[in-house]
Amino acid sequence: MSRALPQTEPASDLPPRVTIYEVGPRDGLQNESSSVPTPVKAEFVRRLVAAGLETVETTSFVSPRWVPQLADAAELLADLDEVGRGPLRPVLVPNERGLDRALEAGVGAVAIFGSATETFAQKNLGRSRAESVQMFAPVVRRAQEAGLWVRAYVSMCFGDPWEGPVPVDQVADACAELMDLGCDQLSVGDTIGTGTTGHVEALLAALDRRGVGVDRIGVHFHDTYGQALANTLTALRAGVTVVDASTGGLGGCPYAKSATGNLATEDLVWMLDGAGVESGVDLDALVETSAWMAQQLGKASPSRVVKALSGG
Template sequence: MTLPARVRLVEVGPRDGLQNEPVIVPTEVKLGLIARLVAAGLDGIEVGSFVSPAWVPQMADTPDLMRRLGPAPAGVRYGVLVPNRRGFEAAQAAGAREVAVFAAASETFSERNVNASIAASLERFAPVAEGAAAAGIRLRGYVSCVLGCPYEGAVAPSAVADVAGRLAALGCAEISLGDTIGAGTPETALAMVAAVAERVAPERLALHCHDTGGRALDIIRACLDRGVSVVDASVAGLGGCPYAPGAPGNVATEAVAAMLERMGIATGVDRERLAEAGRFIAGALGRLPAPPA
């Protein structure tokens, strides 16, 4: 395969990036961040989740955030995470037009994260998929631990392919493959993507890399040559890895955009405005902005 002419960046900072912050981030700050991300040209933005506030207090304001955001601008999708039918119904009531469900390729991680086996978690998503299809709401799927589990260690590519295939069968338009602990290498990522591509077309796949091991950009670069053309990233590298305290978490959107530009691959992202969004949220959180990419 050859490199794609264009890569779509899915911005996960407002949800995945902020959900582990130790202090509650005001809704006004989230609105300011999302507005800047839209202005930077990002057309897919995860804005929140409809999980229990007891589990993720940072996302408790998602219904109010959705109300204040209003309909997404033309050509832009605001995505939200939902864990089950109840979460989906709340998201639908708030006007969501894209919802995401999340599974794992590791049985132990699934039990620890959602208190259910992989099979049971997928069963929970069936009514979500049915509701989304009936309402014309786009469905996205996540698979965690695709390149390693904090409890089980290495994860077989066939296990990832099985979960991804089952999510595709449920109706997920796109499936994001998450290196949850940043344990991957280009070699292990290529083997995993090859296995998944036997079940799900590469154009329906996205990469969601954590930079814990400092290999996220290398992994993305390698997998672009295998037909993957969607990459999740987080502005300013928001979001640490809870299994590696102090280590980097989500790969920074600024770094991915800069790498793709150097490779001659279009993203539609204005890097100066993206950097401004990074400075805005870094300032709001009392941190230094990310170094220039």
């Protein structure tokens, strides 16, 4: 037996090409308990780019007090040099101070992160939702003036661990307020992984009513309840063409007793390959990268594809 392959059969209603927005080095490693040396992170990013991932979010300029795992952001970008630059290598910035550090490091793209709920805005950003929009306004303006590409993440778009259900129109309003600052792309985040297929349709419709069309939307699903790929499929059928994923499924969920984090890039690529949707990614190179990273972290990848193809 050679290695298994999906049999290519085009699917109805899928776009011909999907852009994978790889979040493993940032969202993945930020939620891993192991400390990863900077040169390993740099090698990780280089391998991801070599495997065909065009867009790779490399790190975060959030205060090291909050995210010690990514305290080496400046060192990492210095190590990566040209590989870490340009509009396809965004970094996370929480505020103007983070933007300053990112600009100093010579990045070409940044991502801000807001909340769909008041409770999470208070817990994650230490201020109300309205105040957080005010905080982000000068970040987006200055980033644009510097010629950077800007993405807006919004968390808790499909439910909040403290507030419970979140009405889709409230989520759409919160997203639109950030997009109205002039961001280039929105990433709607199912931070706790509770979202399901109809919920995805409802939120995309609500966003469209608020003037944020699928051409500016990326989807960011966590696999906490096993829904990430089915939700992604629903989003693609609705016209979304940007999907966030983390190689090897790196990154746990801080809000559930689960080791399962982001949608695994490999499981997504398997589906896209099978459906004949172009992503530019070499699945074998990606699985090899995940197996290598799993060794570095000392824990098995939760990706089904990685498990099946590499035994871990």
